[in-house]
Amino acid sequence: DAGVIQSPRHEVTEMGQEVTLRCKPISGHNSLFWYRQTMMRGLELLIYFNNNVPIDDSGMPEDRFSAKMPNASFSTLKIQPSEPRDSAVYFCASSPADSRYYEQYFGPGTRLTVT
Amino acid sequence: EDKVVQSPLSLVVHEGDTVTLNCSYEVTNFRSLLWYKQEKKAPTFLFMLTSSGIEKKSGRLSSILDKKELFSILNITATQTGDSAVYLCAVRNQFYFGTGTSLTVIP
Numbered sequence: 001d002a003g004v005i006q007s008p009r010h011e012v013t014e015m016g017q018e019v020t021l022r023c024k025p026i027s028g029h030n031s032l033f034w035y036r037q038t039m040m041r042g043l044e045l046l047i048y049f050n051n052n053v054p055i056d057d058s059g060m061p062e063d064r065f066s067a068k069m070p071n072a073s074f075s076t077l078k079i080q081p082s083e084p085r086d087s088a089v090y091f092c093a094s095s096p097a098d099s100r101y102y103e104q105y106f107g108p109g110t111r112l113t114v115t
Numbered sequence: 116e117d118k119v120v121q122s123p124l125s126l127v128v129h130e131g132d133t134v135t136l137n138c139s140y141e142v143t144n145f146r147s148l149l150w151y152k153q154e155k156k157a158p159t160f161l162f163m164l165t166s167s168g169i170e171k172k173s174g175r176l177s178s179i180l181d182k183k184e185l186f187s188i189l190n191i192t193a194t195q196t197g198d199s200a201v202y203l204c205a206v207r208n209q210f211y212f213g214t215g216t217s218l219t220v221i222p
Contacts, residue, residue: 042213043212103149105160106157108156
């Protein structure tokens with residue numbers, strides 16, 4: 001299996017632009033998670049989906065952030081408009097089932113820089 | 116407020132030393148505790164612990180959970196330079212992560 005796939009791997013954009021990050025989970029995994037990692041705040045859960053349905057989006061920082069999962073093999077995280085403080089590494093992870101007891105498998109991350 | 120606290124924040128040891136990393140937590144609806152290793156890229160899964168007192172072991176790494184005292188430890192014996200990484204602890208229900216312990220193993 002190819003593992004969790006994220007694109008792009010790096011993104012540099014100017015403040016105010018729209019940014020879309022993409023994720024393809026491991027085939028057969030039912031749960032998908034979006035995380036943001038910064039030096040200051042560490043790894044933060046933004047949102048997670050189970051069977052394509054958003055279960056908890058309490059970690060989404062504000063309305064500029066939105067996430068969708070139109071089908072079991074694809075998810076997007078959108079930031080509009082982007083701000084310099086959004087600069088971070090964004091990880092997508094997937095898990096085999098909506099069980100509280102399964103580990104997650106992380107993608108390689110997207111390094112976002114907003115200037 | 117739910118939280119996960121890891122200690123120490125950083126650690127420098129010599130090859131062959133044994134290290135113990137700590138993770139304490141206060142979360143509602145605890146389901147499991149997970150340990151990850153993060154080198155320069157994405158975290159990779161090490162252990163998942165759900166029951167107190169049962170040691171999980173993988174090679175030179177082992178971990179145990181104490182649900183009464185709300186903590187877990189990760190032990191690494193006979194450390195090698197390849198063990199240098201940030202070790203993250205996460206607690207489910209909602210995947211709260213600690214800020215990690217940065218381990219550096221010098222030859």
